[in-house]
Amino acid sequence: MESSKLASTATGRRRVIGELILGRKSAQQLEDLLRKSPGTDDIDGSEMTSARVLVNKILDSYNQILSNISSGESDVVSEVPAVDSPFLDGRRKSEDSGESCKTSVRKDRRGCYKRRRTSETRIRETSTLIDDGHAWRKYGQKPILHATHPRSYFRCTHRFDHGCQATKHVQKIQDDPPKFRTTYYDNHTCNNLSKSPQVIIMDPTAGDNSSNIIWNFESQIEPDYEPNDPVKQENKEKVQDFPHNKSGWPDYIISPNHLTTFDQTSGPLTAFSSGSDLGDVISSDVYSCTASTRNMEMDHLIVGSVFGDDFLKY
């Protein structure tokens, strides 16, 4: 096929990937349409279900192909296994090796850390701020060079009581329409979800733009907005255990293993499907979590590694 010829060169591969991404996007839009119109005159419920299954299969195929073909295409899609254990990360060492610090002017400065060079990251871009169901605590904010908005730094609230090392960085990267990039580092080991992940349509007025369908988790702290954010309280109050989330990964996050882990029984699919008992937090604007919704995030989530500050997206 022509695509295989194309795929043999770098530029050809990019084109193939581009086409695949377009195809996937179309499938996602179709999926969305199916969800929005649960029953029409022409299609009964079972046919609709079949259609959704088909769409899911198409999306899975796209994802599979993309993840395979782009394994070396770092600037298009990246999928890089963890380079080092979260607990061997420099930041971790800083926690428990304070004595290795240079003599500091301040009293025992715990922060003898190393800048993260390569570590497991998941990068997500959304048109709103996200709350992934975990309780985060903001520990810093910094202006970033050549960035119009500061970057906010969050760590898991259970860092100290459960030793959870998960952190994330949130940065607004675009004003109009607003766009936020959230970079997750390391796994949650606390297994504590403050609340269920949610999927909603953020901006119902922008109906024709499928990319507006995002994972919204109400608002996380806005990096450069009003600091008095109700989210703080939400994170605080809704902490509860979700024992089924054994992996420590938020259910909507692609595990570092691969996209294909979706097919596994303990994967996000299962978790989402079990969302029926979460209805109390799903508003009218919120999609219930179905198996198919997981694919929507593919537009926004990038699994990869960060080398320096270059991140890889498509």
Add this chain to the structure above:
DNA sequence: CGCATTTGACCGTT
């Protein structure tokens, strides 16, 4: 009063 956020300073990497 306890906990989360803010913010300036500190530290390691580049």
Add this chain to the structure above:
DNA sequence: AACGGTCAAATGCG
């Protein structure tokens, strides 16, 4: 030296 990431005292809030 610049930069990004983190710490921790100060502050705010419920």
